[in-house]
Amino acid sequence: MKRVFVVLLCSIALFSFSTACSTAGSTSESAKGKITLQYWTLFGGGDAEYMQQIVDKFNKTHPNIHVNNMQLDSTQYYTKLVSGVAAGRSPDVAISHITMMPELENLGILSPVDDIINETKVNVKWDDFNQNILKSSIFNGEHYSLPIDTHPFVMFYNKKYLKEAGLLDASGNPIIGKGPDGFLNFLQQLKEKLPDDVAPFSLSNGGDDPYRLWWALYFQQGAEGIVSKDLQRSALDMDKAIKAAQFIKDLYFKQKFIPRNIADFYQMFQTQKAAITMTGVWATGTWASTKGLDFGAMNIPNIFGKQVTWGDSHNLIFPVQKNPDPKKQKAALEFAKFVEENGQMWAQAGHVPANTTNWDKPDFTKLPYRKEYTKVASTVAFPRQTAEFGGIKDFMMEDLDTIWNGSVSPERAFKKLNNQINDLLKNSILK
Amino acid sequence: MRNKRISGNIKAIPFLLPFFVVYVLFTIWPIIKGLQMSFYDWSIIKKIRFIGLENYAQMLHDPDFWASLWHTTLFVLFSTPTMVILALVLALLANKKSKLQAFYRGAYFLPTILSVSVISYLAIFMLQPYSGFINSFLHLIGIHAEPFWMAGPHLAWVSIVGVTLWWTVGFNMILFLAALQDIPDYMYEAAKIDGATRWQLFWNITLPQLIPVGRIILLLQVLASYKIFAQIMLITNGGPGTSTRPIIQYIYQTGFHKYNLGYAATMSYGLFVILLILSILQLKGQTSQGGES
Amino acid sequence: MRKSRAVMGNLLPFIIAIIFIFPIIWMLFVSLKPQGLGISNPLKWFLPPYTFTNYVHIIADFQVLRWLLNSLFVGIVTTIITLIVTSLAAFAISKINFQYKKFIFIFFLIGLMVPGEATLIPLYQIAQSMHILDSYIGLIVPGIASPLGVIVLKSFFDSVPKEVIESARMDGCSLFRIYYSIVLPLAKPALASIAIFTFIGSWNNFLWPYMITFSDHLYTLPVGIPVFNSNYSQDYILPMTVNAVSSIPLIIAFFFFEKQIVKGISFSGIKG
Known part of the structure; x- marks a missing residue:
């Protein structure tokens, strides 16, 4: 018995060691002619599939380059990116949200794209990009990324349920009255007419999506921003922040339109257990491929005055390398251009391509809702370019979560948030 | 004499050296390095600036530091007694003569061999x-209640303690079990002749015999509970809000989300001092009690 | 009264045992369900249809098996090296006369007071400057630096009578020979106990591998499972299959070696 065990252990050790070596071998082998690029992404679900399709297509059409798409856990992504670069394990090309780029730039993670263009002579036509997004990817007059999309926060609705409740007009658009009352009334009517096991509104009880809704409602009231113009202090507008949070909190607790603590609110809408939901446009692709789900998408209702929503943008960045290899840089830039130019593939997930030449392609125009999305994309309220946005966002989500679970009042939560933001800006290590 | 000593030194070196090197590099040096880092504004990208005791001053005034330290302490206070008592109960149950004795022991211990990620996702999907x-x-x-096991701040703690209990109690049980089996039969026989009831047997013989091992379990459990992190991060991620965030997670986030390694090292030192005081106190308590008996 | 008590006495351990293994059983049943199945009645998880396609999918299309092997590899190598270096050091302290012996032993004792978690941040910096982040060496080496083994083994070696050593010296045995053929075999129970603790510690280590791995082919199971689940969790079934794949080898090993494991753990309690 013991001997069997020892043999087993040794063979496992040997086997894992040999596999370890074989992967190491394959990378060195590729140095002979084929360039291998490490590409880090943070996508999950439908996004992950469409991005993999783009990578596969690139690998097929570029026999000399192999892009290795490494999917990281989105919650730890930036931690891994920053510590990876610090540890000399930079990927050759990676995804970054545009709101996180000031932080990465401050940390010295990003290499300017213009330098790479000068060195590699790959031609990038900046005029083709959505200028609104492009502007945010420029620091000190230099390009630091190739934006690939905008992804605004929108509302999805189940056409069947809305129709049954008499809330669809002749052209198939939801009938929602003006202001807070109009929206609450709409949900109330749904609640009365829906079957018992179908909720009016599906949304998570914490984390990203209620935060996004809060963001939208805060800026709908004409709020200026979260931090002051000089990026030195918190500029949180207490009244507006509280009003927006209270409105959302009531949806859970007072009117009970949103069931609390749903494990998977996507699934709830997908399996037709909810009439509406709100999340990013990226859910479109997944739902379009769900059998029997007849849904529509629209801008989130204008509840507090201005038609504004939350949104962000995925960008391809080129992290700083210890020993930059011009061949790899060129290949990375070629790959980035390829992703740009195949924006219609990325749009299948739901995103609005940042490269506007994609907007006229038949593959893009034939997709439903996307035309609407291009308009919604221009109503996104972006945060000011502070390097602290990542930290501020962590605080915002933590404090908002305590409102959504009913343990802290909005007044107290925002007071705390205000102090946290000021402390963070004062004690920051990023200077 | 002198020669003999020197030859002893030379002979000892090859035996000592391998461990000595790794020990100095990976256990001792980090203590010194950590102290150094705590005096600096030390970011992960290595922008380094000497700031003296500023990090320590910040720590003393940081409500999040105290809150997360309190969360960890709360976990220790709840988990330690339940962990020790349940382990004892399970050991007693598993020590009873029964056809299923082996099955009981195996079943109580089985969760212990699962990886922390496995038990965390099991918990998430069951709860x-x-x-x-x-x-x-x-x-x-x-029962048409809908308890939110992971979303209510109190219930989240109940869930975390419960999951940890289920996962690790088997280990302590084995220690108790071994001590139970070491109690010589003649002690029971003698007491039975004197007409002792089962309860008296337990109270007067079993329990006193288990006290030494119980102390060890207590010490190990307190130290282990202070290191709580992985299952909380995976199950509640410190939430809702930050209401279950333990100190280790706060240190990790400070170092790797906020990139402030200097301040993270400072708080590690805070934790280090607390654990040191705890284990000295316990050792002292143990020796003085041992002296009395 | 007495009868009901006896029933209770037999029933209680049984019910608790079922509660303890129930989640594991549930996990195994869920992993056998066809993908995408939505289930509202919890008892239905246990009824047919069953399928093994999830296992095929997980093993063929993802790196889960690789992570399992990484965990085993790191655990086994850490354990073997720990046994070697700690027993060598313990032998020197117990059986060889040399200067500053007491000082060195106390120096090792200090390490017991240092919780590994409190030195992770500086350890990371050190590992970074040694360029061992994101490597097997980085995963393994910090795990062998615990002095606990040295201290346990030293007290065990102390109980080997001096006469045995001295007579072996007389016969011309080298020190290494004495260590290898006389002292080590006598210390088997202590070695087994240290091996079990080291392996479990390495197997469950989460934060360190989580911090230092950047390549997905280097993940250990505790690191890989959350990454997998965050990217692929559409339902219960695939995550539970991953859980099952990573647990089944251990569960089987446990059934084979239960006695040895239990012995190893109880040994430490008596010694301590």
Whole structure:
């Protein structure tokens, strides 16, 4: 018995060691002619599939380059990116949200794209990009990324349920009255007419999506921003922040339109257990491929005055390398251009391509809702370019979560948030 | 004499050296390095600036530091007694003569061998509201409550303590079991002749015999509980809000989300000092008690 | 009264045992369900249809098996090296006369007071400057630096009578020979106990591998499972299959070696 065990252990050790070596071998082998690029992404679900399709297509059409798409856990992504670069394990090309780029730039993670263009002579036509997004990817007059999309926060609705409740007009658009009352009334009517096991509104009880809704409602009231113009202090507008949070909190607790603590609110809408939901446009692709789900998408209702929503943008960045290899840089830039130019593939997930030449392609125009999305994309309220946005966002989500679970009042939560933001800006290590 | 000593030195070196090197590099040097880092504004990208005791001053005034330290302490206070008592109960049950004795022991211990990620995701999927196994089982047997096991700040703690209990109690049970089996039979026989009841047997013989091992378990458990991190990060991620965030997670986030390694090292030192005081106190308590008996 | 008590006495351990293994059983049943199945009645998880396609999918299309092997590899190598270096050091302290012996032993004792978690941040910096982040060496080496083994083994070696050593010296045995053929075999129970603790510690280590791995082919199971689940969790079934794949080898090993494991753990309690 013991001997069997020892043999087993040794063979496992040997086997894992040999596999370890074989992967190491394959990378060195590729140095002979084929360039291998490490590409880090943070996508999950439908996004992950469409991005993999783009990578596969690139690998097929570029026999000399192999892009290795490494999917990281989105919650730890930036931690891994920053510590990876610090540890000399930079990927050759990676995804970054545009709101996180000031932080990465401050940390010295990003290499300017213009330098790479000068060195590699790959031609990038900046005029083709959505200028609104492009502007945010420029620091000190230099390009630091190739934006690939905008992804605004929108509302999805189940056409069947809305129709049954008499809330669809002749052209198939939801009938929602003006202001807070109009929206609450709409949900109330749904609640009365829906079957018992179908909720009016599906949304998570914490984390990203209620935060996004809060963001939208805060800026709908004409709020200026979260931090002051000089990026030195918190500029949180207490009244507006509280009003927006209270409105959302009531949806859970007072009117009970949103069931609390749903494990998977996507699934709830997908399996037709909810009439509406709100999340990013990226859910479109997944739902379009769900059998029997007849849904529509629209801008989130204008509840507090201005038609504004939350949104962000995925960008391809080129992290700083210890020993930059011009061949790899060129290949990375070629790959980035390829992703740009195949924006219609990325749009299948739901995103609005940042490269506007994609907007006229038949593959893009034939997709439903996307035309609407291009308009919604221009109503996104972006945060000011502070390097602290990542930290501020962590605080915002933590404090908002305590409102959504009913343990802290909005007044107290925002007071705390205000102090946290000021402390963070004062004690920051990023200077 | 001198020669002999020197030859002893030379002979000892090859035996000592391998361990000595790794020990100095990976256990001792980090202590010194950590102290150095705590005096600096030390970011992960290595922008380094000497700031003296500023990090320590910041720590003393940081409500999040104290809150997360309190969370960890709370976990220690709740988990330690339950862990020790349940382990004792399980050991007694598993020590009873029964056809299923081996099965009981195996079953109580089995969760211990699972990886922390496995038990965390098992917990997540069993504790989910509406569709999770536990809640849908409650509905099935006619209880129409909808407890939010992971979303209520109090209930989240109950869940974390419960999951940890289920996962690790088997280990302590084995230690108790071994001590139980070491109690010589003649002690029981003698007491039985004197007409002792079962309860008296337990109270006067079993329990006193278990006290030494119980102390060890207590010490190990307190130290282990202070290191709580992985299952909380995976199950609640410190939430809702930050209401279950333990100190290790706060240190990790400070170092790797906020990139402030200097301040993270400072708080590590705070934790280090607390653990040191705790283990000295316990050792002292143990020796003085041992002296009395 | 007495009868009901006896029933209770037999029933209680049984019910608790079922509660303890129930989640594991549930996990195994869920992993056998066809993908995408939505289930509202919890008892239905246990009824047919069953399928093994999830296992095929997980093993063929993802790196889960690789992570399992990484965990085993790191655990086994850490354990073997720990046994070697700690027993060598313990032998020197117990059986060889040399200067500053007491000082060195106390120096090792200090390490017991240092919780590994409190030195992770500086350890990371050190590992970074040694360029061992994101490597097997980085995963393994910090795990062998615990002095606990040295201290346990030293007290065990102390109980080997001096006469045995001295007579072996007379016969011309080298020190290494004495260590290898006389002292080590006598210390088997202590070695087994240290091996079990080291392996479990390495197997469950989460934060360190989580911090230092950047390549997905280097993940250990505790690191890989959350990454997998965050990217692929559409339902219960695939995550539970991953859980099952990573647990089944251990569960089987446990059934084979239960006695040895239990012995190893109880040994430490008596010694301590």
